[in-house]
Amino acid sequence: MPKDTISVSFVQNRLAFNNVNYYNPLLIYKSNVLASKHLALSVTNLQDLLEKLEMQKAQESDSSKKKIAEEQLSALKKSMSDFFGQDGLKSVDFYVYNQIKEIKDFLKSNLHPFVVFVNQAEDVISSDFEEIRKICNFIVISTKDANLPDFLKGKDKSELKNIIAVYAGKQNLHLKFTAAYLHQASIFHAVNPYGMILNAVPVYDDSLIDSLRKTNINFYSLLNETGNDGILAFKEGVSLSGDPIDETFTLFYIKNEAIKELIRIWNKNNRANSKLGSLNLDGNLPNEYTAGLECFFHELKQKGLIVSYKEIKLKINSSEGLSLSLEVALKYNDSFNSVNLVITTQEINEYLRRAS
Structure with missing residues (x-):
């Protein structure tokens, strides 16, 4: 083949491609007791489908594991209700997984620019996070305080560019943000998430806000902190590298x-x-x-x-x-x-x- 003819994938007569659904996130939840399952959740079916989640066969006879499964199912119902409780997305892909390989395989054939860990960002997901970090365009995690989880500490800025951390407390703010932001982005792509109004309890503690801001963790507070205008909004609208999410x-x-x-x-x-x-x-x-x-x-x-x-x-x-x-x-x-x-x-x- 001459050097100036195309030789890579362009060798085909016509190149085919599928559309990327930029605004359809993948929500993932790690469980050691629930069986793996992919669900297409919507506002109307989420309760019914979550009720049908089953335990892993090997765990069914263990009463203590049954209790854990019930607690996880209850937590998932609240999480998904919080996700759909916004003026946002009305459907979402949700995956309960046991091994991260399931998610990696799923992402090979399903294009989801945003992957959201429903679980809080703790050690239980640290190895899973590293496994998918390089194959995901954007990862959304939640934090329980102003500190980065251990598995993110010490990383270069370039490694944090597409990671979005949200101080969620117990109200699943990372899920509420995802539902509202991607819905608004589907209407006008370049929408800025800074200033979004969500169904959330605000942070008023100045020292906590200062710490969150220094680590580029997003939070919910007064839009004008000094003027105390009474308007509550999502802040700061950045990834962990400090880059604006919308840009x-x-x-x-x-x-x-x-x-x-x-x-x-x-x-x-x-x-x-x-x-x-x-x-x-x-x-x-x-x-x-x-x-x-x-x-x-x-x-x-x-x-x-x-x-x-x-x-x-x-x-x-x-x-x-x-x-x-x-x-x-x-x-x-x-x-x-x-x-x-x-x-x-x-x-x-x-x-x-x-x-x-």
Whole structure:
């Protein structure tokens, strides 16, 4: 095959992809007594389906384990009621698991950008968290105090970028946040979760608020803490790295949609792709790909997802096999500096693997 012909997954005549459901989270709950089960919960069926959860066969004769199962089931009913008690999502995928491999296998064929641990972030989920951290785009956890769980302490900022921690107390604020935020994001993707009104008990303790803020743990309190305006709201709207959730989620959305646009253009060009060298893909000149991408980013601007874009560069490097790199400078809103969106062949292949 000539060096300037496509050689990665693009070798197919047409590339297929499924839509990513950006606003459908996966809620997971670890249990050592309940049997593994995936449930499609909704406002109308949650009580009935949760009642049908069974114990693990090996545990059924143990009366102490039966009591634990009853307690877990009761806690799950409250958790799911709290999730659906918001003006938010009306359905959700929920998975009771025993071994984290079940979740890893499930995520291979089910695209859920947000994975939410229903369990509180304690040692019981520490190894499970590490197992799925690298394969999940966003993970939501709850904390019982202002301290990070031990398994997150000492990590670099880059490792905390897509982890969202919420001070939940006993009111499942992390679930309420997920239900409300993703519902609002499904209406307008770039919605800022800071300031969301939830059905939650606020935090008033200044020292606790200060500690939560220092560790980038989200909480529920007065919107104006100094003016005491009486308006309660979700704060701070950041991941553990301190990055705004809405900016990170929007850039994730744009990257995925840009990959889909590259695939769409590839499909449209069809046989013309067999000789890529004639398309001026050196990163500096306009071509069929950058023309299509120009329309794509203009549409994002028209929708209000970004305020500006510039310097669309698409490069093909055939020195070692064939590699592709797309770079574009995006400005999410006027409060932030421009960021470089970079898409590589490896990311396209990974997208195709997960979306096929």
